[in-house]
Amino acid sequence: MTAVPLQPPRRLVSFTLDGEETRVPEGSTILDACRSAGKDIPTLCQGDTLTPKNACRVCVVEVEGSRTLAPACSRRAEPDMTVVTDSERARHSRKVVLELLASSTDLSTTPRAEEWIKEYEAQPQRFGADAARVDEQPKIDNELYVRDYDKCILCYKCVDACGEQWQNTFAIAVSGRGFDARISTEHDAALPDSACVFCGNCIEVCPTGALSFSTEFGMRAAGTWDEPAQTRTTTVCAYCGVGCNVTLHVQDNEIVKVTSPHDNPVTHGNLCIKGRFGFQHVQNRD
Numbered sequence: 001m002t003a004v005p006l007q008p009p010r011r012l013v014s015f016t017l018d019g020e021e022t023r024v025p026e027g028s029t030i031l032d033a034c035r036s037a038g039k040d041i042p043t044l045c046q047g048d049t050l051t052p053k054n055a056c057r058v059c060v061v062e063v064e065g066s067r068t069l070a071p072a073c074s075r076r077a078e079p080d081m082t083v084v085t086d087s088e089r090a091r092h093s094r095k096v097v098l099e100l101l102a103s104s105t106d107l108s109t110t111p112r113a114e115e116w117i118k119e120y121e122a123q124p125q126r127f128g129a130d131a132a133r134v135d136e137q138p139k140i141d142n143e144l145y146v147r148d149y150d151k152c153i154l155c156y157k158c159v160d161a162c163g164e165q166w167q168n169t170f171a172i173a174v175s176g177r178g179f180d181a182r183i184s185t186e187h188d189a190a191l192p193d194s195a196c197v198f199c200g201n202c203i204e205v206c207p208t209g210a211l212s213f214s215t216e217f218g219m220r221a222a223g224t225w226d227e228p229a230q231t232r233t234t235t236v237c238a239y240c241g242v243g244c245n246v247t248l249h250v251q252d253n254e255i256v257k258v259t260s261p262h263d264n265p266v267t268h269g270n271l272c273i274k275g276r277f278g279f280q281h282v283q284n285r286d
Helices: 030-036 088-104 113-119 157-162 201-205 214-222 273-277
Strands: 012-017 020-025 060-063 082-084 145-147 172-175 182-185 211-213 231-236 245-251 254-259
Touching (some): 012 030, 030 060, 060 088, 157 172, 157 201, 211 214, 214 254
Parallel strands (some): 012 082
Antiparallel strands (some): 060 082, 145 211, 172 182, 231 245
């Protein structure tokens, strides 16, 4: 019995990647091609559930004939193009971007940031103590999650997740310009007084830990957060009949946070307030 394809096959695009001929499905980005080839290209603002904003510029590569470096996360692979991912120009650009980010924000909870800083020999300290920083206290105005904008790199992923790409709540946006740019609610209102519906989808896409569960924030402050020791169990949310998948992160027999698989056809990583934050009844010992 012959299987019937659910969608027409995609054409393959052939181009040169670091001196080797590479073929990827039409519509793939350079970053997709690099990952398929096993090349480790750093990226912070790219996410598998959102349209790239090209904000962090850590993934830039050199494309022959292009005047400027191209962001690998959004530049589509084209027939017969020639791409160099590890040129001196690309490495220098990544180094400077990492230095600028690390000198102005707290990257301590950003996955792989320390590794990339060492790999590219970045020296954030060369900008000195006067480097512009946010220097804000964490915003704790609700019981569900914390906003620590000292860790924000303005990648816009939370704005997109809250806005037209997923939730369509539009509770947050970029306020200010230049060094005064911030992610903010309307009129800088507290979250409970804003349009926020507390779905937590902004937390799901935040790459730096600027947005985190109150449980995680408290445990990190107390020094008890131990991610390697946590188990992850994916199950079906029981609050309604939609069938959202939830992944329970458990440490010391307690649920510490909830995420959702990005490849799930129902949720694509998104949840509602009940699915993401309504887990207290599971561990209520009373």
